[in-house]
Amino acid sequence: MTDETLGICPNPDSLPPPYWVGFDLGGTKMLATVFDREFKKLGRAKRKSRGNEGITEGLSRIARTIQDAIQNAEVDPQRIGGIGIGCPGPLDLNTGVLKEAPNLGWKNVPVQEYLENEFNCRVVVANDVDAGVFGEYKFGAGKNARCVVGIFPGTGIGGGCVYEGKIFHGANCTCMEIGHIPMVPTGPLDGCNNPGSLEAMASRLVIAAAAAQAAFRGQAPSLLESSGTDIRNIRSGAIAEAAVNEKSIRAIVEHAADHIGMAVVTLIHLLAPDVVVLGGGLVEAMPEILCERIEKTVRKRVLPAFEDVFTIKVAELGDEATVYGAAAWAASRINASTTRSS
Amino acid sequence: MTDETLGICPNPDSLPPPYWVGFDLGGTKMLATVFDREFKKLGRAKRKSRGNEGITEGLSRIARTIQDAIQNAEVDPQRIGGIGIGCPGPLDLNTGVLKEAPNLGWKNVPVQEYLENEFNCRVVVANDVDAGVFGEYKFGAGKNARCVVGIFPGTGIGGGCVYEGKIFHGANCTCMEIGHIPMVPTGPLDGCNNPGSLEAMASRLVIAAAAAQAAFRGQAPSLLESSGTDIRNIRSGAIAEAAVNEKSIRAIVEHAADHIGMAVVTLIHLLAPDVVVLGGGLVEAMPEILCERIEKTVRKRVLPAFEDVFTIKVAELGDEATVYGAAAWAASRINASTTRSS
Numbered sequence: 001m002t003d004e005t006l007g008i009c010p011n012p013d014s015l016p017p018p019y020w021v022g023f024d025l026g027g028t029k030m031l032a033t034v035f036d037r038e039f040k041k042l043g044r045a046k047r048k049s050r051g052n053e054g055i056t057e058g059l060s061r062i063a064r065t066i067q068d069a070i071q072n073a074e075v076d077p078q079r080i081g082g083i084g085i086g087c088p089g090p091l092d093l094n095t096g097v098l099k100e101a102p103n104l105g106w107k108n109v110p111v112q113e114y115l116e117n118e119f120n121c122r123v124v125v126a127n128d129v130d131a132g133v134f135g136e137y138k139f140g141a142g143k144n145a146r147c148v149v150g151i152f153p154g155t156g157i158g159g160g161c162v163y164e165g166k167i168f169h170g171a172n173c174t175c176m177e178i179g180h181i182p183m184v185p186t187g188p189l190d191g192c193n194n195p196g197s198l199e200a201m202a203s204r205l206v207i208a209a210a211a212a213q214a215a216f217r218g219q220a221p222s223l224l225e226s227s228g229t230d231i232r233n234i235r236s237g238a239i240a241e242a243a244v245n246e247k248s249i250r251a252i253v254e255h256a257a258d259h260i261g262m263a264v265v266t267l268i269h270l271l272a273p274d275v276v277v278l279g280g281g282l283v284e285a286m287p288e289i290l291c292e293r294i295e296k297t298v299r300k301r302v303l304p305a306f307e308d309v310f311t312i313k314v315a316e317l318g319d320e321a322t323v324y325g326a327a328a329w330a331a332s333r334i335n336a337s338t339t340r341s342s
Numbered sequence: 343m344t345d346e347t348l349g350i351c352p353n354p355d356s357l358p359p360p361y362w363v364g365f366d367l368g369g370t371k372m373l374a375t376v377f378d379r380e381f382k383k384l385g386r387a388k389r390k391s392r393g394n395e396g397i398t399e400g401l402s403r404i405a406r407t408i409q410d411a412i413q414n415a416e417v418d419p420q421r422i423g424g425i426g427i428g429c430p431g432p433l434d435l436n437t438g439v440l441k442e443a444p445n446l447g448w449k450n451v452p453v454q455e456y457l458e459n460e461f462n463c464r465v466v467v468a469n470d471v472d473a474g475v476f477g478e479y480k481f482g483a484g485k486n487a488r489c490v491v492g493i494f495p496g497t498g499i500g501g502g503c504v505y506e507g508k509i510f511h512g513a514n515c516t517c518m519e520i521g522h523i524p525m526v527p528t529g530p531l532d533g534c535n536n537p538g539s540l541e542a543m544a545s546r547l548v549i550a551a552a553a554a555q556a557a558f559r560g561q562a563p564s565l566l567e568s569s570g571t572d573i574r575n576i577r578s579g580a581i582a583e584a585a586v587n588e589k590s591i592r593a594i595v596e597h598a599a600d601h602i603g604m605a606v607v608t609l610i611h612l613l614a615p616d617v618v619v620l621g622g623g624l625v626e627a628m629p630e631i632l633c634e635r636i637e638k639t640v641r642k643r644v645l646p647a648f649e650d651v652f653t654i655k656v657a658e659l660g661d662e663a664t665v666y667g668a669a670a671w672a673a674s675r676i677n678a679s680t681t682r683s684s
Contacts, residue, residue, distance in 0.1 A: 090647045146513050159612075163505070170614025170651055171488050177611040180645055182604050184527055194643060262524050266608065269519040270501075272512025301536060303522055305432045309512055 017081025022327030027103030032066045033323040034073035043073025051104030082122040084330030086131035086322040096125040124330040127174035133160030135325025140316035145274040152280030202256035208234040210252045219248035236285035261297025279315025359423020364669030369445030374408045375665040376415035385415025393446030424464040426672030428473035428664035438467040466672040469516035475502030477667025482658035487616040494622030544598035550576040552594045561590035578627035603639025621657025
C-alpha cells in the first residue's frame with residue numbers, strides 16, 4: 001500500500017516518477033506498454049513496424065504507438081518518468097542512435113533524441129535481447145539473481161547477461177552475441193560466412209532446413225503435409241508438432257539442442273551465472289523437449305566446480321520480456337543518475 | 343608529492359593504510375611482496391611451496407614468507423593495511439578457504455582466517471589468475487580499461503576478467519575457465535576427459551606432445567638434440583627456440599595459436615572487452631610468433647560490429663602480475679568496505 005492509497009498527500013516532487021514506458025521495436029511489429037512504479041501494466045498499444053516506409057515515418061509511428069499506450073493507460077503524459085526502448089541491431093549506447101536495423105532497412109536512426117524531444121522526458125535505448133534478459137531478471141525466471149544469462153534461439157540466436165543488477169555490455173556496444181560464438185570448426189556457414197557458429201548449428205532456420213530435407217526424403221510425412229518443404233512455412237510451431245510424432249524431426253531438434261547445450265557449457269565456464277534463462281520462439285514452442293535435452297548435455301559436460309552454481313530455467317515473460325525490461329532498465333538508469341546528481 | 347613528504351604531520355588514522363602485501367601461492371614456489379600506498383615495491387621474499395609437507399607447515403611457510411617480505415621492506419608490521427593472496431584452484435570467496443589445490447595436495451585450507459589471526463589485519467583471497475588480470479588492469483597492459491580479459495596459455499590455459507574495476511566472478515567461485523570451453527567437438531581429450539576443450543587443443547602440454555612426436559619422426563632435429571622426446575623436458579623456452587628453426591614446430595605452434603585465436607573470438611563476441619591481454623609461459627617465451635598469429639585469426643573471424651572495440655596486448659607484469667594484483671585487489675576491497683561502513 002502506497003502513501004497515495006492511504007490518502008496522505010505527499011509532495012509529488014519527492015516521490016519517484018509514477019509511470020514508465022517500455023517499448024519493443026521488432027522487425028515486423030512494435031509494442032509499447034505503460035507501467036506504474038511497481039511495474040503493474042496500465043496500458044499498451046501495438047502497430048506494424050513497416051520499416052519500408054522509411055525512418056521519418058518510422059520514428060513518427062513509434063511516437064504514435066507510445067502516445068496510444070499512454071492514452072490507453074489513462075495517465076498524465078507529464079508524469080512519465082522515462083521511456084526505455086529495446087532495439088534490434090547495433091546501437092550507439094551513448095547517443096541512443098540505432099546504427100543499423102537490417103530487418104527494417106534503417107541506418108543511423110536518432111531514436112533517443114527524437115523521442116526525448118517528442119515526450120519531454122529521458123529516453124534510454126538498449127539492445128532488445130539485453131532488455132528482455134533484464135526483464136527476466138527483474139520480474140521473471142531470473143528474479144534478483146546475481147548473474148543471469150539469457151539465450152533465445154529463434155531465426156537467429158540472441159543472448160544477454162545481467163550481472164550484479166546491470167546489463168553487461170561493451171564500451172559503447174552490446175555484446176553477448178551467443179549466436180556468433182564458434183562451435184564446430186568444420187560446421188556449415190552461417191549468415192556471416194563463418195563456419196560452425198552456434199547459429200549455423202542450431203537456429204530455427206537451420207532446424208527448418210534440416211526438417212525440410214527430412215520431409216523431402218519422406219522421413220516426416222506429417223510435416224510434409226502440414227508445411228511442405230519451403231522453410232518459410234516451417235515455423236517453430238510446426239517443428240514442435242512434428243518433433244512429437246516424427247523420429248527424424250525429434251532427432252534434428254535434439255541435435256540442435258546438443259549444440260545449444262555446449263554453448264551453455266561455454267557460458268557457465270566463463271561467467272558462472274546463477275541462472276541460465278532459455279527463451280525465444282523455439283523454446284516457447286517446445287520447452288520440455290529442448291530444455292530437457294539442453295540440461296542433459298550441460299550436466300554431462302560442465303566442470304565439477306560449476307555443478308552446483310547454476311539452474312536452467314524457461315523464460316517467463318514471453319513476448320513481453322523486452323517491454324518489461326526496457327521500462328525497468330530505463331527506470332534503473334534514470335533513478336541512478338538522479339540519485340548521483342542530487 | 344604526499345603530505346608526509348611535505349613535512350606536514352597528518353593524523354595517521356585519517357590516511358589510507360600505507361602498506362599492502364601481495365602474495366602468490368604457486369605449485370612450486372611462493373612469493374610475497376610489500377608495496378607502499380602508491381604500489382611501489384618495498385620488499386619481497388620467496389620460498390619453495392613444498393606442498394607435500396602438509397597444510398599446517400604450508401600455512402606457516404606462507405606466514406614466514408610474508409614476515410620476511412615485511413622485514414625486507416623495513417616497514418612497521420602494524421601499518422599493513424591488508425594482505426591479498428592469489429591462490430590456485432577452487433576457492434570459497436566468502437570464507438577465504440582454499441577448497442582444493444591439486445598441485446600442492448591440499449584440501450580445505452583456511453588461508454584467510456589463519457593469516458588474519460597471524461597478522462591482525464584484513465586478508466582477501468582471490469584466484470591467482472584473476473589477481474594477475476587485476477594486476478595487468480591496475481599497472482600493466484590493461485591499465486584502467488573498462489573491461490580487460492586475460493588469457494594465459496601454459497601447462498593449462500587460465501583466464502580472468504576485470505569488468506568496470508572489479509574482478510568478474512561467480513556467486514562464490516571463480517570463473518573465466520577459458521581452458522575448459524569446448525572448441526572442437528571431435529578433438530582430443532583434455533585432463534577432465536572432455537574432447538576438444540581449448541586446453542586439449544593449445545596448452546603447452548599439448549604443444550610439447552606434438553613437438554615430441556615431430557622430434558621422434560626426425561622432423562625437428564634441433565629440438566631432438568636439445569630436449570629429446572620426453573615432454574617433461576620440452577619446456578616453453580625449447581619450443582620457442584625450435585619454432586624459429588624448425589618448420590614442423592612453427593606449424594604446431596601456429597596451429598595452437600589458431601585455436602587460442604578462436605577462443606578470443608568467443609570472448610570478444612560474448613564480453614566485448616576493450617583489451618585482451620595475452621600472457622603466461624608460452625606467450626613470454628615467444629610473444630611475437632604467438633600474438634601475431636592469434637591476432638590474425640581474431641581479425642579474420644570477429645564480427646564487423648566488434649572490429650574496432652578491442653586491442654590485443656602482451657602482458658607486462660610477467661611473474662609479478664599476481665602479487666601486484668592480489669595486493670591492489672585487497673586494497674580495493676578493503677578501502678571499499680571501509681568507505682561503506684564509515
